[in-house]
Amino acid sequence: MFRYIVRRLLQGVLTFFGATLIVFALMFAGGGDPIQALAGEKPVTPQQRAALTEQFHLNAGFFQRYLYFLKDLFTGNLTTYTGRSVFDSIGDALVLTGKIALIALLFAMIVGVSFGIIAALRRGGVFDNTTLVLTLVVIGIPSIVLAPLAQYLFAIKWKIFPVIYTPDQPWTSLILPGLVLGSLSLATAMRLTRASFGDNLRADYVRTATSKGLKQGRVIGVHVLRNSLIPIVTFLGVELGNLMGGAIITESVFNVPGVGFKLYKAIGLDDGPTVVSIVSLLVVIYIVANLIVDVLYAVLDPRIRYE
Amino acid sequence: MTGPQTDFPAARASTPRLLEVDDLYVEFHTRDGIAKVINGVSYHLDPGETLAVLGESGSGKSVTAQTIMGILDIPPGKVTGGRILYQDRDLLKMSKEERRQIRGQEIAMIFQDALSALNPVFTVGNQISETLRKRKGLSKSDATRRAVELMDLVKIPGARARIKDYPHQFSGGMRQRVMIAMALALDPKVLIADEPTTALDVTVQAQIMDLLADLRRDLNMGMILITHDLGVVADVADRIAVMYAGRIVEHADVHALYKKPAHPYTEGLLDSIPRLDSKGAELATIKGLPPNLMKPPTGCAFNPRCKYAKDICVTDVPPLLQLGDGRTSACHFAKELLDGRL
Numbered sequence: 001m002f003r004y005i006v007r008r009l010l011q012g013v014l015t016f017f018g019a020t021l022i023v024f025a026l027m028f029a030g031g032g033d034p035i036q037a038l039a040g041e042k043p044v045t046p047q048q049r050a051a052l053t054e055q056f057h058l059n060a061g062f063f064q065r066y067l068y069f070l071k072d073l074f075t076g077n078l079t080t081y082t083g084r085s086v087f088d089s090i091g092d093a094l095v096l097t098g099k100i101a102l103i104a105l106l107f108a109m110i111v112g113v114s115f116g117i118i119a120a121l122r123r124g125g126v127f128d129n130t131t132l133v134l135t136l137v138v139i140g141i142p143s144i145v146l147a148p149l150a151q152y153l154f155a156i157k158w159k160i161f162p163v164i165y166t167p168d169q170p171w172t173s174l175i176l177p178g179l180v181l182g183s184l185s186l187a188t189a190m191r192l193t194r195a196s197f198g199d200n201l202r203a204d205y206v207r208t209a210t211s212k213g214l215k216q217g218r219v220i221g222v223h224v225l226r227n228s229l230i231p232i233v234t235f236l237g238v239e240l241g242n243l244m245g246g247a248i249i250t251e252s253v254f255n256v257p258g259v260g261f262k263l264y265k266a267i268g269l270d271d272g273p274t275v276v277s278i279v280s281l282l283v284v285i286y287i288v289a290n291l292i293v294d295v296l297y298a299v300l301d302p303r304i305r306y307e
Numbered sequence: 308m309t310g311p312q313t314d315f316p317a318a319r320a321s322t323p324r325l326l327e328v329d330d331l332y333v334e335f336h337t338r339d340g341i342a343k344v345i346n347g348v349s350y351h352l353d354p355g356e357t358l359a360v361l362g363e364s365g366s367g368k369s370v371t372a373q374t375i376m377g378i379l380d381i382p383p384g385k386v387t388g389g390r391i392l393y394q395d396r397d398l399l400k401m402s403k404e405e406r407r408q409i410r411g412q413e414i415a416m417i418f419q420d421a422l423s424a425l426n427p428v429f430t431v432g433n434q435i436s437e438t439l440r441k442r443k444g445l446s447k448s449d450a451t452r453r454a455v456e457l458m459d460l461v462k463i464p465g466a467r468a469r470i471k472d473y474p475h476q477f478s479g480g481m482r483q484r485v486m487i488a489m490a491l492a493l494d495p496k497v498l499i500a501d502e503p504t505t506a507l508d509v510t511v512q513a514q515i516m517d518l519l520a521d522l523r524r525d526l527n528m529g530m531i532l533i534t535h536d537l538g539v540v541a542d543v544a545d546r547i548a549v550m551y552a553g554r555i556v557e558h559a560d561v562h563a564l565y566k567k568p569a570h571p572y573t574e575g576l577l578d579s580i581p582r583l584d585s586k587g588a589e590l591a592t593i594k595g596l597p598p599n600l601m602k603p604p605t606g607c608a609f610n611p612r613c614k615y616a617k618d619i620c621v622t623d624v625p626p627l628l629q630l631g632d633g634r635t636s637a638c639h640f641a642k643e644l645l646d647g648r649l
Contacts, residue, residue: 203423204418204420204423204424205423205424205425205426205427207378207418207424208418208424208425208426208486208489209426210378210410211376211378211410211411211415211416212410212411212415212437212438212489212492213407213408213409213410213411213412213438213442213493214407214411214437214438214441214442215407215441218441223426223429226426226428226429227426227427227428300428301427301428302427302428302430302473302475303427303473303475
C-alpha cells in the first residue's frame, strides 16, 4: 500500500509538469500582446515596452519562459501584471470555491445517498418514480438556467437566502450557490446509490444474512450499505475535484469571486501567470482527490489490494 | 393436484415431526403471467435424518427451501396454500419477528455458491461470529473464540490464523466450510443445504458431503439436502423426494429408489448417471426440456418427455399413489413400472 501511494505521488508529479507545460504552451500560442493588455487603453512608449519586455522575459524562448515560470511558481514570487502575488489572489478564490464545493458535496452526499437508498428499497413506488423524474429534470437543465431560476425563486421571491454573495455573510450567502452547484452531483449520486443499493439488495450474501436471522435493519444498514458505498465514494471523491474546479456560471450569477470566476477573468485579460497557476492548482487537487479515492477503495473493499 | 396429501397419514398424529411441509403451493407473479412453481408439495423431516430433495433446475426444490426459511422474495413470490410445520407450529402463520427468531437458531441454510453467499467486505470471523454477538449477546472475544471452535469443527486448518481473512482468500471448498460453520453457529436443529457441492470440484465435493454427513450425525440435526445430482446423495441420504414441475413425483427410501424407481422421471435420472461399466456407450439423457410453468402441460407434467406416456397421462393429473413403506409415486403406471410390466 505504501509503495503504491509513493508510486502514485511520483506519477502525480509527472502529471503536474505535463499539465502545466500544456497550459503554458496554450497561453503562449494564444498570442496577443500582454503589454498592451496590461496598459489597457493607454498608449505604451517604446521605452516602457522595452523595459517591460526585459522585466517579464518576453524575448526569451518558450522553454526558457516556462522555466522562469516554474522558478517563480516554486519560490512563491509569481505575480500578476499588477504586481499582486498570484497566490494571494488565488488563495481567496480557493477558500470561497472550497466553501461552495463543501456545501454542494454535503448536499449531494446526505440527500442524494439517503434518497437513493429509499428509492432502492421502494423500487417502482411513488417516491422512486417521482425522484426519477426530478433527477432527470435536474440533470437536463443547464446551470445557466438553473442558477438564475433558483436565485429568482429562493432569494428574490421567497427571500430564503441572500441574492448574491456578500463578504459580511461568508456562509449564508454561499448556501444557495452551493445547493445549485450540488444539485447536479446530487442527482447523479442519487441515481448511482439507487442502482448500487438495488443491485446489492438482490445479492446472494443478503439472502445469507437474512437466513442467519439478523434484523432487517442490520442486513440493510451493515451488509448492503457497506457494499453499496464503494462506487458512491468513488463518485463523490472525483466529484470533489470537479466542484473545486469552480463553476463559472454559478459563481458569476451569484457574484462569487471564486476559482471559476477568477479563471474566466484571467483568460479574458491574457493573464498567463494566473491562468497557469490556477490550472496547476486544480491539477494538484485532482491528483490528490483521485489518490484518496483509490486508497479509500482498498479500505472499503478488501478484495482490492495494491502492490 | 388438489387436496392435502400426506406421506404417512397414520404416523402423523402420533409423533410430532421436526419439520413438515404440508401441501404447499407457491406462485410467482411476473410481468408475463403467473408461474405455478410449487404445486402441492409435502415432505417431512425427522430429527437426525437426511432427506434428499432431487430435481432439475426450475423443479421448485430451492423455492420450497426458501419458503421454509422465509427468504423467498415476496413479490414476485406468493404462498397460495399449505402449511409448514416446525415442531407442530405453522411457520406461515407466524409474525415476521417470530420467523426471524426461527431462522439460524432453529433452521439454518447453506447455499450453493459460497463466494457470492458470503459478504465480500467482512472477514470470515466477523461473519461466523455475527449471530453469536447479535443474537446470543456474546462479547466480541467470546464470539471470536467460539468462531474459531466452529472453524475447527468444520476442519478448516489454522482456524485461529485464518479468522481475519476475507472470503476471497479461501479456496472454494474452504469457503463452503466457512458457510457451514456460520450456519452451525446457533446450533440449529434443521440444516437445509441447497446444492452445497455444485460449485466445487469432484474431490472437494466428496469431502464436503462427508463433512455434512458427519456433522449431521454428531450434532443430531435433521438435514434437507437439495441437489440435482443423484450421485452425491446415495451415501448420505436416508430418503429421497424427487421433484418435477413443482410436485413431488416420487418419494422413497434411498435404497428402494436406487433399486427400482417408481416414476419414469426417476428412472430417467438414474439412467443418466455415468457408469464405469458402460464406458464408451452413449450417455442416456431425458429428452425434451422442463415444462413452462406459466403453461404447464395438461395431465401429468412429465407426459411430453415420458417414453411410456399414454392417453390418460395427457388428460388426467396422476394422484399420489401409496406403494407401501412410505413410498409414493405420482405416476398412473407406478405399480406397472415397479413390477417391470411397462
